[in-house]
Amino acid sequence: MTHSLLVEDQPSRVRVITLNRPERMNALDGPTLAALELAVRECSEPERDIRVIVIRGTGRAFCAGSDLKWLAESGVLHDPAAHLRNQDRMQSAFEALESARQIVIASINGYAVAGGLELALACDLIVADEDAQIGDEHMRKNLLPSGGSSQRLPRKIGMARAMYYLTTGRRMNGREAERIGLASWAVPGPELDAATLALAQDIATSDAHALASMKFMARRALELPLKDGLQMERWMQFRYRNESPAMLAGVQQFVSGEASSASASN
Incomplete structure:
Protein backbone atom coordinates (compact mmCIF):
# COMPACT_ATOMS: atom_id res chain seq x y z
CA MET A 1 0.00 0.00 0.00
CA ALA A 204 -19.91 -4.08 12.99
CA THR A 205 -21.61 -6.27 15.61
CA SER A 206 -24.50 -6.83 13.19
CA ASP A 207 -24.61 -9.68 10.69
CA ALA A 208 -22.55 -8.92 7.58
CA HIS A 209 -25.27 -10.12 5.20
CA ALA A 210 -27.86 -7.97 6.96
CA LEU A 211 -25.67 -4.88 6.79
CA ALA A 212 -24.99 -5.36 3.09
CA SER A 213 -28.69 -5.88 2.40
CA MET A 214 -29.72 -2.83 4.43
CA LYS A 215 -27.20 -0.66 2.57
CA PHE A 216 -28.41 -1.93 -0.79
CA MET A 217 -32.07 -1.30 0.06
CA ALA A 218 -31.49 2.17 1.50
CA ARG A 219 -29.45 3.32 -1.49
CA ARG A 220 -32.02 1.95 -3.93
CA ALA A 221 -34.68 3.97 -2.07
CA LEU A 222 -33.25 7.08 -3.75
CA GLU A 223 -33.91 5.62 -7.19
CA LEU A 224 -37.14 3.61 -6.98
CA PRO A 225 -40.79 4.65 -6.71
CA LEU A 226 -42.14 3.83 -3.23
CA LYS A 227 -44.28 0.95 -4.48
CA ASP A 228 -41.31 -0.71 -6.19
CA GLY A 229 -39.08 -0.06 -3.20
CA LEU A 230 -41.52 -1.70 -0.81
CA GLN A 231 -41.74 -4.73 -3.08
CA MET A 232 -37.94 -4.92 -3.17
CA GLU A 233 -37.81 -4.69 0.63
CA ARG A 234 -40.33 -7.53 0.95
CA TRP A 235 -38.30 -9.73 -1.38
CA MET A 236 -34.96 -8.90 0.27
CA GLN A 237 -36.38 -9.70 3.71
CA PHE A 238 -37.79 -13.00 2.49
CA ARG A 239 -34.51 -13.99 0.84
CA TYR A 240 -32.49 -13.00 3.89
CA ARG A 241 -34.78 -15.06 6.11
CA ASN A 242 -34.16 -18.17 4.03
CA GLU A 243 -30.44 -17.64 3.55
CA SER A 244 -29.27 -16.35 6.94
CA PRO A 245 -29.47 -18.20 10.27
CA ALA A 246 -28.69 -14.88 11.97
CA MET A 247 -32.19 -13.57 11.28
CA LEU A 248 -33.93 -16.60 12.73
CA ALA A 249 -31.65 -16.50 15.76
CA GLY A 250 -32.44 -12.81 16.22
CA VAL A 251 -36.19 -13.39 16.04
CA GLN A 252 -35.95 -16.28 18.48
CA GLN A 253 -33.92 -14.17 20.89
CA PHE A 254 -36.48 -11.37 20.67
CA VAL A 255 -39.39 -13.76 21.24
CA SER A 256 -37.62 -15.34 24.21
CA GLY A 257 -36.98 -11.91 25.66
CA GLU A 258 -40.62 -10.94 25.26
CA ALA A 259 -41.70 -14.16 26.92
CA SER A 260 -39.34 -13.55 29.83
CA SER A 261 -40.62 -9.99 30.25
CA ALA A 262 -44.20 -11.20 30.22
CA SER A 263 -43.46 -13.86 32.86
CA ALA A 264 -41.73 -11.31 35.07
CA SER A 265 -44.65 -8.88 34.84
CA ASN A 266 -47.06 -11.64 35.84
Whole structure:
Protein backbone atom coordinates (compact mmCIF):
# COMPACT_ATOMS: atom_id res chain seq x y z
CA MET A 1 0.00 0.00 0.00
CA THR A 2 1.34 3.47 -0.86
CA HIS A 3 2.68 5.64 1.97
CA SER A 4 -0.05 8.19 1.11
CA LEU A 5 -2.61 5.75 2.53
CA LEU A 6 -2.52 3.88 5.83
CA VAL A 7 -4.70 0.80 6.34
CA GLU A 8 -5.44 -0.87 9.67
CA ASP A 9 -7.75 -3.85 10.17
CA GLN A 10 -9.06 -4.02 13.73
CA PRO A 11 -10.29 -7.13 15.58
CA SER A 12 -13.73 -5.51 15.73
CA ARG A 13 -14.19 -6.16 11.95
CA VAL A 14 -13.49 -2.51 11.16
CA ARG A 15 -10.98 -1.34 8.55
CA VAL A 16 -9.60 2.17 9.12
CA ILE A 17 -8.26 3.83 5.96
CA THR A 18 -6.28 7.00 6.65
CA LEU A 19 -5.36 9.53 3.98
CA ASN A 20 -1.75 10.29 4.86
CA ARG A 21 -0.61 13.33 2.90
CA PRO A 22 -0.77 16.00 5.63
CA GLU A 23 1.71 18.21 3.78
CA ARG A 24 -0.89 18.45 0.96
CA MET A 25 -3.91 18.48 3.31
CA ASN A 26 -4.61 14.93 2.06
CA ALA A 27 -5.37 16.15 -1.45
CA LEU A 28 -6.08 13.32 -3.87
CA ASP A 29 -3.49 12.49 -6.53
CA GLY A 30 -3.63 9.55 -8.93
CA PRO A 31 -1.68 7.04 -6.80
CA THR A 32 -3.76 7.85 -3.70
CA LEU A 33 -7.03 7.34 -5.57
CA ALA A 34 -5.81 4.00 -6.93
CA ALA A 35 -4.68 2.88 -3.47
CA LEU A 36 -7.99 3.98 -1.94
CA GLU A 37 -10.01 1.95 -4.42
CA LEU A 38 -7.82 -1.11 -3.84
CA ALA A 39 -8.11 -0.80 -0.05
CA VAL A 40 -11.90 -0.67 -0.31
CA ARG A 41 -12.32 -3.48 -2.82
CA GLU A 42 -10.00 -5.74 -0.78
CA CYS A 43 -12.61 -5.78 1.98
CA SER A 44 -14.86 -8.00 -0.12
CA GLU A 45 -12.29 -10.78 -0.43
CA PRO A 46 -13.74 -14.01 1.05
CA GLU A 47 -10.99 -14.46 3.64
CA ARG A 48 -11.64 -11.04 5.18
CA ASP A 49 -14.47 -10.29 7.59
CA ILE A 50 -14.66 -6.50 7.36
CA ARG A 51 -18.10 -5.06 8.07
CA VAL A 52 -17.39 -1.35 8.44
CA ILE A 53 -14.85 0.91 6.72
CA VAL A 54 -13.77 4.23 8.25
CA ILE A 55 -12.19 6.89 6.02
CA ARG A 56 -10.22 9.57 7.86
CA GLY A 57 -7.39 12.03 7.30
CA THR A 58 -4.19 12.92 9.12
CA GLY A 59 -3.22 16.44 10.12
CA ARG A 60 -5.54 19.40 9.82
CA ALA A 61 -7.75 18.15 7.00
CA PHE A 62 -9.95 15.25 6.03
CA CYS A 63 -9.29 15.97 2.37
CA ALA A 64 -8.70 19.22 0.47
CA GLY A 65 -9.92 17.76 -2.84
CA SER A 66 -7.95 17.00 -5.97
CA ASP A 67 -4.25 17.75 -5.82
CA LEU A 68 -4.04 20.60 -8.35
CA LYS A 69 -0.25 20.80 -7.97
CA TRP A 70 0.08 17.12 -8.89
CA LEU A 71 -2.31 17.58 -11.81
CA ALA A 72 -0.14 20.40 -13.17
CA GLU A 73 3.27 18.86 -12.51
CA SER A 74 2.31 15.42 -13.85
CA GLY A 75 0.98 16.89 -17.07
CA VAL A 76 -2.53 15.56 -16.44
CA LEU A 77 -4.04 19.04 -16.29
CA HIS A 78 -2.97 19.91 -19.85
CA ASP A 79 -3.60 16.52 -21.46
CA PRO A 80 -7.33 16.05 -22.11
CA ALA A 81 -7.07 12.26 -22.39
CA ALA A 82 -5.00 11.95 -19.20
CA HIS A 83 -7.35 14.35 -17.42
CA LEU A 84 -10.35 12.25 -18.38
CA ARG A 85 -8.59 9.09 -17.18
CA ASN A 86 -7.94 10.75 -13.83
CA GLN A 87 -11.59 11.75 -13.54
CA ASP A 88 -12.56 8.16 -14.28
CA ARG A 89 -10.11 7.02 -11.58
CA MET A 90 -11.77 9.32 -9.04
CA GLN A 91 -15.28 8.22 -9.94
CA SER A 92 -14.22 4.56 -9.82
CA ALA A 93 -12.76 5.00 -6.32
CA PHE A 94 -15.89 6.75 -5.06
CA GLU A 95 -18.15 4.16 -6.71
CA ALA A 96 -16.22 1.47 -4.86
CA LEU A 97 -17.25 3.13 -1.59
CA GLU A 98 -20.91 3.27 -2.62
CA SER A 99 -21.08 -0.29 -3.91
CA ALA A 100 -19.04 -1.90 -1.11
CA ARG A 101 -20.90 -4.45 1.00
CA GLN A 102 -19.49 -2.71 4.04
CA ILE A 103 -20.95 0.35 5.74
CA VAL A 104 -18.55 3.23 5.04
CA ILE A 105 -18.11 6.09 7.51
CA ALA A 106 -16.35 9.36 6.68
CA SER A 107 -14.71 10.88 9.77
CA ILE A 108 -14.31 14.57 8.91
CA ASN A 109 -11.70 16.61 10.74
CA GLY A 110 -10.66 20.04 9.59
CA TYR A 111 -11.27 20.71 5.92
CA ALA A 112 -13.42 18.63 3.57
CA VAL A 113 -13.73 20.74 0.44
CA ALA A 114 -14.33 20.15 -3.28
CA GLY A 115 -13.19 16.57 -3.93
CA GLY A 116 -12.96 16.05 -0.17
CA LEU A 117 -16.68 16.72 0.14
CA GLU A 118 -17.28 14.44 -2.85
CA LEU A 119 -15.33 11.69 -1.11
CA ALA A 120 -17.46 12.08 2.01
CA LEU A 121 -20.67 12.09 -0.04
CA ALA A 122 -19.78 8.68 -1.45
CA CYS A 123 -19.74 7.26 2.09
CA ASP A 124 -22.82 5.97 3.90
CA LEU A 125 -22.41 7.97 7.11
CA ILE A 126 -20.53 11.13 8.05
CA VAL A 127 -19.26 11.92 11.52
CA ALA A 128 -17.84 15.45 11.66
CA ASP A 129 -15.86 17.65 14.00
CA GLU A 130 -18.27 20.39 15.07
CA ASP A 131 -15.82 22.97 13.75
CA ALA A 132 -14.93 21.18 10.51
CA GLN A 133 -15.04 23.29 7.34
CA ILE A 134 -17.10 21.56 4.64
CA GLY A 135 -17.96 22.86 1.18
CA ASP A 136 -17.92 22.25 -2.56
CA GLU A 137 -15.82 25.29 -3.62
CA HIS A 138 -15.56 24.39 -7.32
CA MET A 139 -17.29 27.64 -8.26
CA ARG A 140 -14.69 29.58 -6.25
CA LYS A 141 -12.09 28.41 -8.79
CA ASN A 142 -14.40 28.53 -11.84
CA LEU A 143 -14.30 24.73 -12.00
CA LEU A 144 -16.99 22.10 -12.34
CA PRO A 145 -17.11 18.99 -10.15
CA SER A 146 -16.19 15.58 -11.52
CA GLY A 147 -16.41 13.52 -8.33
CA GLY A 148 -20.17 13.60 -7.97
CA SER A 149 -21.12 16.61 -5.82
CA SER A 150 -23.61 17.99 -8.36
CA GLN A 151 -25.46 14.66 -8.22
CA ARG A 152 -24.98 13.41 -4.66
CA LEU A 153 -25.39 16.67 -2.73
CA PRO A 154 -28.97 17.38 -3.97
CA ARG A 155 -29.92 13.79 -3.12
CA LYS A 156 -28.42 14.20 0.33
CA ILE A 157 -29.73 17.59 1.47
CA GLY A 158 -32.34 18.58 -1.12
CA MET A 159 -32.13 20.76 -4.21
CA ALA A 160 -32.58 24.19 -2.58
CA ARG A 161 -29.81 23.80 -0.02
CA ALA A 162 -27.54 21.96 -2.46
CA MET A 163 -27.82 24.73 -5.08
CA TYR A 164 -26.93 27.30 -2.42
CA TYR A 165 -23.69 25.53 -1.53
CA LEU A 166 -22.86 24.46 -5.09
CA THR A 167 -23.26 27.91 -6.64
CA THR A 168 -21.74 30.02 -3.85
CA GLY A 169 -18.93 27.68 -2.85
CA ARG A 170 -19.59 28.62 0.76
CA ARG A 171 -18.58 26.36 3.59
CA MET A 172 -20.56 25.00 6.51
CA ASN A 173 -19.22 23.78 9.83
CA GLY A 174 -19.89 20.34 11.28
CA ARG A 175 -22.82 21.55 13.38
CA GLU A 176 -24.56 22.96 10.31
CA ALA A 177 -23.78 19.79 8.34
CA GLU A 178 -25.55 17.76 11.04
CA ARG A 179 -28.50 20.18 11.16
CA ILE A 180 -29.23 19.94 7.43
CA GLY A 181 -28.72 16.18 7.25
CA LEU A 182 -25.34 16.05 5.51
CA ALA A 183 -23.57 14.70 8.59
CA SER A 184 -25.09 11.93 10.67
CA TRP A 185 -23.38 13.19 13.82
CA ALA A 186 -21.26 16.18 14.86
CA VAL A 187 -18.99 15.93 17.89
CA PRO A 188 -16.28 18.07 19.50
CA GLY A 189 -12.96 17.71 17.69
CA PRO A 190 -11.09 15.91 20.50
CA GLU A 191 -13.83 13.27 20.57
CA LEU A 192 -14.00 12.65 16.82
CA ASP A 193 -11.75 9.59 16.48
CA ALA A 194 -13.18 7.82 19.52
CA ALA A 195 -16.79 8.60 18.57
CA THR A 196 -16.30 7.42 14.99
CA LEU A 197 -14.60 4.20 16.05
CA ALA A 198 -17.27 3.48 18.68
CA LEU A 199 -19.99 3.92 16.05
CA ALA A 200 -18.12 1.70 13.61
CA GLN A 201 -17.64 -1.03 16.21
CA ASP A 202 -21.31 -0.88 17.19
CA ILE A 203 -22.44 -1.27 13.57
CA ALA A 204 -19.91 -4.08 12.99
CA THR A 205 -21.61 -6.27 15.61
CA SER A 206 -24.50 -6.83 13.19
CA ASP A 207 -24.61 -9.68 10.69
CA ALA A 208 -22.55 -8.92 7.58
CA HIS A 209 -25.27 -10.12 5.20
CA ALA A 210 -27.86 -7.97 6.96
CA LEU A 211 -25.67 -4.88 6.79
CA ALA A 212 -24.99 -5.36 3.09
CA SER A 213 -28.69 -5.88 2.40
CA MET A 214 -29.72 -2.83 4.43
CA LYS A 215 -27.20 -0.66 2.57
CA PHE A 216 -28.41 -1.93 -0.79
CA MET A 217 -32.07 -1.30 0.06
CA ALA A 218 -31.49 2.17 1.50
CA ARG A 219 -29.45 3.32 -1.49
CA ARG A 220 -32.02 1.95 -3.93
CA ALA A 221 -34.68 3.97 -2.07
CA LEU A 222 -33.25 7.08 -3.75
CA GLU A 223 -33.91 5.62 -7.19
CA LEU A 224 -37.14 3.61 -6.98
CA PRO A 225 -40.79 4.65 -6.71
CA LEU A 226 -42.14 3.83 -3.23
CA LYS A 227 -44.28 0.95 -4.48
CA ASP A 228 -41.31 -0.71 -6.19
CA GLY A 229 -39.08 -0.06 -3.20
CA LEU A 230 -41.52 -1.70 -0.81
CA GLN A 231 -41.74 -4.73 -3.08
CA MET A 232 -37.94 -4.92 -3.17
CA GLU A 233 -37.81 -4.69 0.63
CA ARG A 234 -40.33 -7.53 0.95
CA TRP A 235 -38.30 -9.73 -1.38
CA MET A 236 -34.96 -8.90 0.27
CA GLN A 237 -36.38 -9.70 3.71
CA PHE A 238 -37.79 -13.00 2.49
CA ARG A 239 -34.51 -13.99 0.84
CA TYR A 240 -32.49 -13.00 3.89
CA ARG A 241 -34.78 -15.06 6.11
CA ASN A 242 -34.16 -18.17 4.03
CA GLU A 243 -30.44 -17.64 3.55
CA SER A 244 -29.27 -16.35 6.94
CA PRO A 245 -29.47 -18.20 10.27
CA ALA A 246 -28.69 -14.88 11.97
CA MET A 247 -32.19 -13.57 11.28
CA LEU A 248 -33.93 -16.60 12.73
CA ALA A 249 -31.65 -16.50 15.76
CA GLY A 250 -32.44 -12.81 16.22
CA VAL A 251 -36.19 -13.39 16.04
CA GLN A 252 -35.95 -16.28 18.48
CA GLN A 253 -33.92 -14.17 20.89
CA PHE A 254 -36.48 -11.37 20.67
CA VAL A 255 -39.39 -13.76 21.24
CA SER A 256 -37.62 -15.34 24.21
CA GLY A 257 -36.98 -11.91 25.66
CA GLU A 258 -40.62 -10.94 25.26
CA ALA A 259 -41.70 -14.16 26.92
CA SER A 260 -39.34 -13.55 29.83
CA SER A 261 -40.62 -9.99 30.25
CA ALA A 262 -44.20 -11.20 30.22
CA SER A 263 -43.46 -13.86 32.86
CA ALA A 264 -41.73 -11.31 35.07
CA SER A 265 -44.65 -8.88 34.84
CA ASN A 266 -47.06 -11.64 35.84
